Amino acid sequence: EAAVTQSPRNKVAVTGGKVTLSCNQTNNHNNMYWYRQDTGHGLRLIHYSYGAGSTEKGDIPDGYKASRPSQENFSLILELATPSQTSVYFCASGDGGQGRAETLYFGSGTRLTVL
Amino acid sequence: TQTVSQSDAHVTVFEGDSVELRCNYSYGGSIYLSWYIQHHGRGLQFLLKYYSGNPVVQGVNGFEAEFSKSDSSFHLRKASVHWSDSAVYFCAVSYTGYQNFYFGKGTSLTVIP
Numbered sequence: 441e442a443a444v445t446q447s448p449r450n451k452v453a454v455t456g457g458k459v460t461l462s463c464n465q466t467n468n469h470n471n472m473y474w475y476r477q478d479t480g481h482g483l484r485l486i487h488y489s490y491g492a493g494s495t496e497k498g499d500i501p502d503g504y505k506a507s508r509p510s511q512e513n514f515s516l517i518l519e520l521a522t523p524s525q526t527s528v529y530f531c532a533s534g535d536g537g538q539g540r541a542e543t544l545y546f547g548s549g550t551r552l553t554v555l
Numbered sequence: 556t557q558t559v560s561q562s563d564a565h566v567t568v569f570e571g572d573s574v575e576l577r578c579n580y581s582y583g584g585s586i587y588l589s590w591y592i593q594h595h596g597r598g599l600q601f602l603l604k605y606y607s608g609n610p611v612v613q614g615v616n617g618f619e620a621e622f623s624k625s626d627s628s629f630h631l632r633k634a635s636v637h638w639s640d641s642a643v644y645f646c647a648v649s650y651t652g653y654q655n656f657y658f659g660k661g662t663s664l665t666v667i668p
Contacts, residue, residue, distance in 0.1 A: 444598070475658075482645065483599075483658040498655070530598055542649065543589070544656065546598035 443467045446531050446547035453554050459518040461550050463531030471534035471542065472514040474498075474506060476527040477549070483530065489514055521554045528552070559648040561659035569667045570638050576631040576662045578646030587649040588629040589656070590620055594642045602644075605629065616640070638668045 444465045453459045465472065470491045475483040485498030487506035495506040503525060505517040518525055529550045536542025560579045568574050580586065587606045591599040603614025610622040620631045629646060646659040 480660065482660040485655065532599075542587070542656075543601050543604060544591070544599070544647075546591075546600070548596075548598045 444531060444533055444545050444547040446529075446550050448550060449548065450551045451553070453518075453521045453552065455522060455554060457521050457554075459521050459552065459554075461516040461518075461529055461531075461552070463514045463516075463547060464512050465514075465531075465533040465545070466512065467533045467535070467545055468511065469533035469535050469545070470511070471536055472508065473532045473534065473544065474504075474514070474516045475530045475532065476500070477530060478527050486516065486529075521552075523554045526552060526554045559646055559657050559659045561644075561646055561662050563662050564660070565663045565665070567665045567667065568636055571635050572666075573634050574632065574636050574640075574664065576644050576646075576664065578629045578631065578659060579627050580629065580646075580648045581627065584650060588620075588622060589647045589649075590614065590618070590629075590631050591645045591647060591658075592642045593645065593661070599645060602631070636664075636666045638666045640664060641666045 447462045473488045474486040477483050484500050486504050489495050489508040492510050507515045531547045532544040534542040534544050558581045562577050589604040590602040593599045602618050603612050605612045605622045613619050618633050622629050643661045643663045645661045647656045649656045
């Protein structure tokens with residue numbers, strides 16, 4: 441069964457609207473991540489978290505907020521969505537820590553279209 | 556600037572051929588390298604990783620990769636590909652082991668049956 445689950449799978453939003461992308465993991469990993477994937481850019485890190493209550497900015501955090509209310513859940517929030525945020529978003533959990541090279545476990549992605 | 560480069564955007568081979576997908580990174584310090592595979596419409600899945608020891612690492616489904624410090628490379632290889640290996644392959648580099656993985660732009664592998 442899928443250990444990292446994202447919802448919704450697809451979302452159409454209007455410019456200026458609020459969008460929340462949800463992620464749930466059953467891996468019991470401390471680390472969680474939000475990436476976006478765009479053609480020609482690969483994956484780019486938006487926000488990440490070390491555990492419940494923590495959020496950190498990644499490489500492209502502008503226009504996004506994150507929330508980690510529990511070990512299992514990590515949300516990405518677009519307060520005022522713009523067409524430039526049309527993309528595929530991936531959540532991942534990671535088993536890193538104590539100097540151990542991390543393996544990431546990805547969800548199936550959310551395709552967001554902002555009109 | 557810490558970067559990872561995958562020089563080939565597309566690679567096409569026939570089933571049974573060998574393949575090498577190239578990955579080069581910048582930076583000379585401690586480094587962690589991984590390869591991930593993405594089938595169409597799916598999330599990324601881990602293939603293999605290197606952080607120390609034997610520079611040749613084995614992964615799932617017959618894939619292996621070799622780390623070269625002198626060439627700043629971590630190329631992925633498979634001796635005999637199957638049509639189901641058709642996917643996009645991403646090289647990822649971290650300089651801390653976690654948090655900031657930098658992903659290459661991906662190489663799309665097409666295997667012709």
